[in-house]
Structure formats: C-alpha cells, structure tokens
Amino acid sequence: MRPIPRSPKPPLTYAGGRPSSGDLVETLLAGQTLLAESPDHLAQVVDVLESYGEVLDAYSINLIYQAEKQFLNPFPVFRFLDGDLSPAKIWRHLLHDRINFEYAEYCQKAMLWHGTGGLDAYLDSEAFAANCAAIVARKTRRDPLLAALNPLFPQFLTELIRSAATTHALGQFWRVMSDLFLDLARAERDGRVDSIAAVVTFIKEGLVAAAGAPITYAVEIGGTSFWVLPPEAGLTFLGDVAVPYVEAVFLRGTPFLGTVSFNAQAQQISPDQAKFMYGALYADPLPTMGSGIPPSLLMQDMYRHLPERLRNRYLSGIRGDGDMRVKICMSFQKAMFCVTNAAIAGTFPHPLTTQAPVEQAANRAHAAAWAARLCVARTDCLDDPG
16 A cells, blocks of 8 residues: 655744744645654654544444434433443443543534534525424424423424534544544554654545535434435535534634633633634643543543553653643644644645645635634644653
8 A cells, every 4th residue: 555645845843932823824835744743743643543533433423323313302311321221331321431422512512602614504594494394393293392392492492403413413524533543543553654744644635535525414203204414405524514623623612611710701701702712722731621621521531542552651751640631632632733734734725836826825815814723722732742
C-alpha cells in the first residue's frame, strides 16, 4: 500500500513560540501542519486518536440507538443501556463501570444550541415542520401521554424531534470518524503514516472521501416509516455536520459551571454565541470531571481504552497515574488541532497551488477566518512535547 505523502516543506516556526493570526494564515496557505513535527507528537496523536476511535464507536452506537429506539420518549431513563436491560448491565451502570455518554449528549446539545450549517437551516424549514406535523399526528394517536402534552406545549414534541435529528446526525458523523481514527492507527503501525503531516493528510483524505455522503434519518411509528431528515434535504457529511461540529464543539462549546459566572451583571459570558470560546481547543487541561471544558468525562472514557504505548509513556512521568487524565487532555488537544488542520485543508475553496489571483484571495480569506479563531486557542500546546 502506498505511503501517505509528507508535506514537501518543513513546518513553520513562530517567533516567541506562540503564533499570531498572520502566522497561522501563512502556515495554512503553505500547506503546513499546525502541530510541530516530532516522533513524540506522532505517537501521542495516533495513540490518543485510536483510544478516541474506540470511544466514538460506543458514542455513535448509543446516539443512533437513542434517536431510533428512544424517539419521542419523554422519560428516556434507560437511554444509555443500548436496549440491554439485563441486571448485570444495569448494575455496572449504577457502579459507573461504563462509558460516559453524558459527554456525547453535551456535544449533541452544543450542536443543537449553536445551530450552524445546513443541518440547522433544514431544521428551521417548512419541509421539516411538515414532517414533524405528520410524525406528531401519528405518534399522539398511539401515545396518550404525548396526546395530553401536545396541546399544552405545542412546540415540545417538535423540539424533541429537532434534538433527535441532531442526535442521529452526530451519531452518523462519529461513525465515520471512529472508523477513520482506527484506520489511522493501523496505518501508523504498518508504516503508511510516519509524520504529523501524514496524519493530517490521512484525516483530510478521509474527510474528503466522506464529504458528500448523505445524512438521512427516518423513524418507524406503528409500522409506518417517516422521514425526519429525508434524502431530498440534500444534507451531507462534511458541510452540514462535520464543519458545524468543529464550530460547536472544538471552538464555541458552552460555558462550564465553575469556570465563569452566570450572573448577568458579571458579564463574563458574551451574549453573542459566535464569540464563545469554550470549546475543546480552548480548554485548560484541568481534571474537573465534568462534561464541558475540559471534557474530563471523555478523558475518563479514553483512559479505559488507552493503547499500551501511550499508557506507558504517561506512567513514566513524574506523577505516573496521578495526572494521567490531564496528560490525556493535553495529547487530545494536540490531536484535535490535527483534525481541525485536516478540516481546514479539506475545505479550501481552491487548490493551494492555484496561481489565479481571485482564487488565491479566496483561499487567503478562508485561512484568515480560521486563523482568527485559532490564534487565541491553546496554541501553546503545538510545540510543547508534554
């Protein structure tokens, strides 16, 4: 199998160790990696993404289960059990010997709330409203509780359907990313990926290959299938789910209790959601064990699936297992910069080799928009070997 090509130029370096917006623009336009090249970075990124791929497999399965089997269930008490109601599964769940699906829900709610991209535009469309009306009419004929709730709260069921649509779309997105990250680990082991540039290229090619994959979602009620996200909506993987996910989870996120004041008079939270900077790329690696920033619940899930190479690297540190989740968070941020790097590279409007001034200007505008967001993220981790 052919090796993943390296970038033809060495990575750019930044004066003072922290890149400015202009530095990042030039890095992106030169086709260089945001994360510095080193064997240690390569091992960290590949291994933490392998762990993440295992976790995303579970997240994807559960989100799709919730959207399809817990649809319009106002009290989804057993939604994290994937339909397995055995006493052993329930007991392990109560003992917290399980995946933290609360983090998956955090990401889903962030996507729903921030509402960017084509998916959100469709959820506000008349076509979606018509589908919801048909679904609610059929569902309320079969469910007395929902029939009683619907006249009292006319938008309640429609909002649940919007949430279910986002849940299913995120499950489909994570299905692709799980397979991509596990394939990346195999590619590194057999020598096809041997640099950070190759990691970014591998992920970019995976995103581009899946870019046009349709995002659809149907539910069955009383033996009849109803479209929630029909094929004619024209929703696709990259533009309508992947990029909005990066925007909502990597960049914006949601204010996390204990880090800022929710008091309106304190004005610590911007009223403009577009200016939020609470996503994974901005998170300080502190073990709060909450689902928001930093995503400590995700770190716990990844801790359970760490490849032996990365676990041994962490154990060799001064604190050993004592700060392993913080170390995972630091490695995870490096990996997410690589994923973001790949998403940016895969969405340039024109090839970076173009000589047409108009196309070069469009590429520069694309790079500048991303650089303005990234330059205030935790770019200090890009050269940090820790």
